[in-house]
Amino acid sequence: MNIKDLNKIEFWAASFIYGCAVLMLISNGSSAYTEVPKEFKDAYIEYSYLSNYFLPELFRYSILYFSFLMLNFCCLPPLYRKVDIGFNTAILLATYLISGLVISITRTYTQTYLLSQYPDIDDAYTQIFFKGFTYSAWLVLLICIYVALKKLLIYFTDNKEDSTQHRMKLEIVFGMAFWFVGVLLWLAAGVGFDVIICWTMVVIAGIFTTIYSIYYIIPTVSSVVNPSRTFYGKITIIAFLTGIPVGLVGALIGSRGELFIIINLFHIPAQLAISAPLAWYIYRNRNATEQEIFTLKKELGKSDASLGFLKSQINPHFLFNALNTLYGTALQENAERTGEGIQKLGDMMRFMLQENMQDKISLSRDIDYLNNYIALQKLRTSLSVDIIISTEIEEDFSSLQIAPMLLIPFVENAFKHGISLQSPSHIKVTLQTKGHTLYFDVNNSIHLKADGDPEKLQSGIGLPNVKQRLELLYPKKHELIIRESAKEFFVHLTLNLA
Known part of the structure; x- marks a missing residue:
């Protein structure tokens, strides 16, 4: 949140309220405010609209x-810093004294x-x-708390954490800021203490009801037949x-039993x-926004993943190695094995260019x-007897x-880091299904790359990518x-394909 923009909004909002208050004073000059109030009549004291109002x-x-x-702008921000x-x-004390005096x-x-009403005029002036x-002290205290809440609001807004607790704290701060703005406006209007008590208790109860509804009530009633009716019933x-504790607390604070009612x-x-x-609007709006963001992330993740896989597969390095393999095989073996290798490579390329673009x-x-990849x-x-590659992959996967x-990055990573033509190496790939659950295991040896190998410091092929895709495509359905x-x-990897 831009603090300069917020300061501008606060300044113009305060100026607008001040201007409206002055205009109301001027407009009251032709209304009942020019008449002598009952209190002045009963006290037999002369009343002047100009000097007494x-x-x-x-x-x-x-x-x-x-x-x-x-x-708000000059004193408290540097004090908090x-x-x-x-x-x-x-400056704070001077503001308190001057405002109290005025x-x-x-x-x-x-x-x-x-x-x-006082027997002694000096005692009367002392009480007034x-x-x-006292009024000035409350005013200064409320502005101090308002500035503190504003700093908290800026902190929670700028903090990019997206946990439930963080959002709940942010909403509480919003609610308290709304309450303080209301109290300041009531004080400016000169209302009685009972009005502020009533405002406070109703707003605090409203904050509790709204937040409790968003996070606990509405999620539980969303799946029922008539969620809105159930929600309003609760x-x-x-x-x-x-209403019972809210009314009792307000009555105790105000020392008036009728405040309960x-x-x-x-x-x-x-x-x-x-x-x-x-609460209903916030929940529905937030839920729709989160669903839209999730869908966009999901589509973006799939697009990025597909592009990343294509780049990692269809690049000169991969094709060069594959062609070198086929060329060496052609020199050492007959054309049958070479043809087999070329066919498998063609099937892989066709898969990447066609089926890889589908959702499922x-x-x-x-x-x-x-x-095909393992066979290639x-x-x-x-030709190396020290390299053992074993697979246990089921053939019946029904529908x-x-x-x-999703699976190939783990196998690619195994061949990238688990095979060495100079040292004993092993790779074992196991894939089984039970019902709609897939169980996939890859175990391989690890060999450090040579210092001159450009891939020494690189991470496994697509592992961060596939983790992201799993979170997006199978949330809470994989381990x-x-x-x-x-x-x-x-x-x-355990994956629920239902």
């Missing part, structure tokens, strides 16, 4: 606006009628000023059950009309390619299908175990 409220809105700008702590702490003075004008600085029960009058409709539809092919065709490699190593070129010792390399 317009100017005090204008100063109060202005100090709230400039305090937010000062703390521990930069110029003394200077920025002084708010207290404006209260002496907007609530002049309170002066008559004390409440003004949300209704949760709304009524959570008032909070629930807002809590239950809010969960049913706002939290539940919001019959397992028997993929095994044909595997057998045996031609190259048949099983598999994504092409890949790779073990390596000083002299042997072992691969075990």
Whole structure:
């Protein structure tokens, strides 16, 4: 998240709210606000719209606006970074004192009628000023928490981790930021403490309901006949059950028993009309997005894998080695073996150019390619008695299908790193099926490449690629175990082809 863009949004949003508040003050000049309020009449105190309402409220809105700008943009960010702590702490205290003083003075004008309720005028001003600085302390505290939540939000947004816990934390931070923005707006509007309590309890309950629905309720009801009806039924029960502790906590904090009923009058409709539809929308939208991303990754992975296999197979190095093998065989043997080698090579090339481009092919065709590759490699190593190549591959695979070129990379890797014409070598390939489950094992010796060999530092052919394809094409339907010792390399793949 770009912090400069966020700062611009915050500045213009705060300026817009401030401008709207000033316009409302001006428009109130022709409304009932020009009449003498009941409190002033009862206290027999003279009332002036300009001095007892317009100017005090204008100063109060202005100090709230400039305090937010000062703390949010100038003071708190460097304080959280521990930069110029003394200077920025002084600015923080000065902002608190100035805002407290301005708010207290404006209260002496907007609530002049309170002066008559105290026996001593000095005591009255002390109480009014004390409440003004208390209001200012809450304001500064809320802005500090808002900036902290904003930093957390930026951190979680910039963090590319895609775990459930990370997303849940990010959504909680979003919810708390929404709550604090609401509290700031309520404070700016000058509402009573009971309104803030009600807002707090309803929003916190809404955050809980929304997140709990997204991660626990909706996934469990998605497979039922009527998921929306089941979901709303559960949300209704949760709304009524959570209404009890939410109402009790709010009533205890506000020290008013009637807050229990008032909070629930807002809590239950809010969960049913706002939290539940919001959770349903977020889940469906996120699920569709994740499915689309998964499909795109899957298609991209298949395309990249196919291209990678073609590049690894149809390249001068491979063709040169294959032709050299056939040429050497032609010199040492009769044309029958040479023709056999050429035929197998042709079958492999045809497979790569045609069937390799399909999403799935019959397992028997993929095994044909595997057998052709092994047979072609045996031609190259048949004259060495120290090289043992054994295969145990079933021939009956019924109608099983598999994504092409998933098995061959492990065999290619075995021949690349497991064969040495100068040292004893072995490769064993085993493939079996049971029902819809395929069991595939490759075991080979390991020989270090010579220092001058350009492939010495290269990894196995296509192994990272095939791991990625397995994750994309067979998620939670495969188990890949790779073990390596000083002299042997072992691969075990269990694959559910259902």
